Amino acid sequence: MRFGSFVFPVSHRPDDDSAVIDSTLDEILLAEAIGMHSVWLTEHHFDGAAAHADPVVLGAAIAARTSRLKIGFAVVELAFHHPVRLAVQTSLLDNLSHGRLIVGLGRGSAYNHYEYLGFGITMEEGIARLDEAERLLVAAWTGQDLSHRGEHWNVEFPMLRPRPYQKPHPPLIRACISEASVVNMAKIGRPIMIGIQTLDTLQHRLRRYRETMLESGGTEQDAEAALEQCWASRDLFVADSYDEAREIAEAGFERERTHFRQAREMYNPGGFPPPDPNRPLPAGESLEHAFIMGTPTQVAEQVAAMRDIGVRNLMLKLNVGEMDTNQVQKSMSLFGEQVMPHFA
Numbered sequence: 001m002r003f004g005s006f007v008f009p010v011s012h013r014p015d016d017d018s019a020v021i022d023s024t025l026d027e028i029l030l031a032e033a034i035g036m037h038s039v040w041l042t043e044h045h046f047d048g049a050a051a052h053a054d055p056v057v058l059g060a061a062i063a064a065r066t067s068r069l070k071i072g073f074a075v076v077e078l079a080f081h082h083p084v085r086l087a088v089q090t091s092l093l094d095n096l097s098h099g100r101l102i103v104g105l106g107r108g109s110a111y112n113h114y115e116y117l118g119f120g121i122t123m124e125e126g127i128a129r130l131d132e133a134e135r136l137l138v139a140a141w142t143g144q145d146l147s148h149r150g151e152h153w154n155v156e157f158p159m160l161r162p163r164p165y166q167k168p169h170p171p172l173i174r175a176c177i178s179e180a181s182v183v184n185m186a187k188i189g190r191p192i193m194i195g196i197q198t199l200d201t202l203q204h205r206l207r208r209y210r211e212t213m214l215e216s217g218g219t220e221q222d223a224e225a226a227l228e229q230c231w232a233s234r235d236l237f238v239a240d241s242y243d244e245a246r247e248i249a250e251a252g253f254e255r256e257r258t259h260f261r262q263a264r265e266m267y268n269p270g271g272f273p274p275p276d277p278n279r280p281l282p283a284g285e286s287l288e289h290a291f292i293m294g295t296p297t298q299v300a301e302q303v304a305a306m307r308d309i310g311v312r313n314l315m316l317k318l319n320v321g322e323m324d325t326n327q328v329q330k331s332m333s334l335f336g337e338q339v340m341p342h343f344a
Helices: 014-033 055-065 083-096 113-118 123-140 179-187 199-215 220-225 242-267 296-308 325-343
Strands: 002-007 036-039 070-073 101-106 144-149 153-157 172-176 192-194 230-238 291-294 313-317
Touching: 002 014, 002 153, 002 325, 014 036, 014 055, 036 055, 055 070, 083 101, 083 123, 083 325, 101 123, 113 123, 113 242, 123 144, 172 179, 179 192, 179 199, 192 199, 199 220, 199 296, 230 242, 230 296, 230 325, 242 291, 291 296, 296 325
Parallel strands: 002 036, 002 313, 036 070, 070 101, 101 172, 172 192, 192 230, 230 291, 230 313
Antiparallel strands: 144 153
């Protein structure tokens, strides 16, 4: 299995942003030191949910400080970027990192209307732009004498410079919230990131992804190659005892969920509706489903359970809800020294 660090640093107060960004960079350097495959950078705006806000700029800082880590986006909120400008920035980052870039795309938040308003569009416009934006991004990376006439953009230029380091372009991966999105990406053979789901749901979606690829004309070899690039998500905390791990994980998880909920209530037009008591919580809002936690032995067992249902790549949020930096680094060290070797 491959392991990646999902970087989602919550900063609860604006005055803390700089310190959170600094500690996040320290955690990323440790991720490389313990042998992680990749670091995955998210994008959110205006509420401190991602203290760095801009994954492209942070990616450049990481490229300058590391030599081996893959630098992935999980994800660039494509609704907030002009595709040609993003093509220029990512092509430069691919060169700066000597081909370590993975471009994860999504339309943007499914809940934070205020992010869209801050960029002068609506959530519905973000959805409508996604496919054309991705087509234009790829065309900009690879084309010459480009002339694009679309619903949302009309552009023409001779050639993008610099050209991407990776040929024909950095690998693309798409975030999928729903099963319908999984199916749509499987039809075109696009690797996917699957957010936190129960083991049963995750196994079903990976199976459905493979079946759809084969039904759409892909070969077994094609399906295997695509699944080798698909990622599943969990939060992680490792400690010397289960009780210690749970106590720290539970506190961070509650801080994070409270932060997200309060931001949506304050900033979304009309607030944010309370959860429906008649419906079960989504897996990502349940501590039991969201976290892999415990001693190194217990964590290894939980990771093995994910491997056994077909997960090849595991994206781990290592700092949840602005945890104490020393505790996070100890957890990461335990994971690198006592868990990762079992899955090499």
